[in-house]
Amino acid sequence: MSSNPTAGRRGTVTLAGLVAVASATLVLALSGTHEGHADTGHTHGDAVAVSVTATAKRAAFQDAMRKLWEDHITWTRLAIVSFAHDLPDLPATQARLLRNQVDIGNAIKPYYGRAAGKQLTALLKEHIVGAVALLAAAKAGDENLIEQRTAEWYANGNEIADFLHEANPRNWSRKATRRMMKGHLDHTVREAVDRLSGKYEADVRDYDKIHAHILMMADTLSKGIIKQFPRRFR
Secondary structure (H helix, E strand, O other): OOOOHHHHHHHHHHHHHHHHHHHHHHHHHHHHHHHHHHHHHHHHHHHHHHHHHHHHHHHHHHHHHHHHHHHHHHHHHHHHHHHHOOOOOHHHHHHHHHHHHHHHHHHHHHHHOHHHHHHHHHHHHHHHHHHHHHHHHHHHOOHHHHHHHHHHHHHHHHHHHHHHHHHOOOOOOHHHHHHHHHHHHHHHHHHHHHHHOOOHHHHHHHHHHHHHHHHHHHHHHHHHHHHHOHHHHO
């Protein structure tokens, strides 16, 4: 122990000073940390809000696209059933089915323009008219006419696929869109044949496959548009 009181006081003062400096540093550090957390929390909150909004917009668009194409296969099925059994609701059903093609064309107008929307509607109406012509040939049992109508219907399917590819080549390749449309046509032909042949259990299974395929197709279209126009979905 030192016998010098001055040295003792000096040591006490120095220690007190160090404690004070350390305390002040700790307070400043804690204060800065809290402020940093507050700033970070605010920024994170904004980012989360933007993310939630974008996610909601994308989900709503995807749901709307699914609804349009589910309507497409639903009214197509009802038209097939009405046609096969000569039901009196066929004209009303066909009219509703044709309106769906207008709805689908209108859905792409905000992204590709009015002319493109009208063009897609025209191609889809040809798709429906061609399906009816093919059904009539099948019901009549005219093999030559069935072959002709089938070729025409699949050619229209390729036109629809090519239209989609040209609108969004980066996300919808020609090969993929043609394969997608062919799958839709193949399933629909099988459904119509089984219904006309009275194979009702098979017909029901056909529709389940059509439904799964059209949801994939609708999601492919909605995802492609979202990727092509990301600013619209922020």
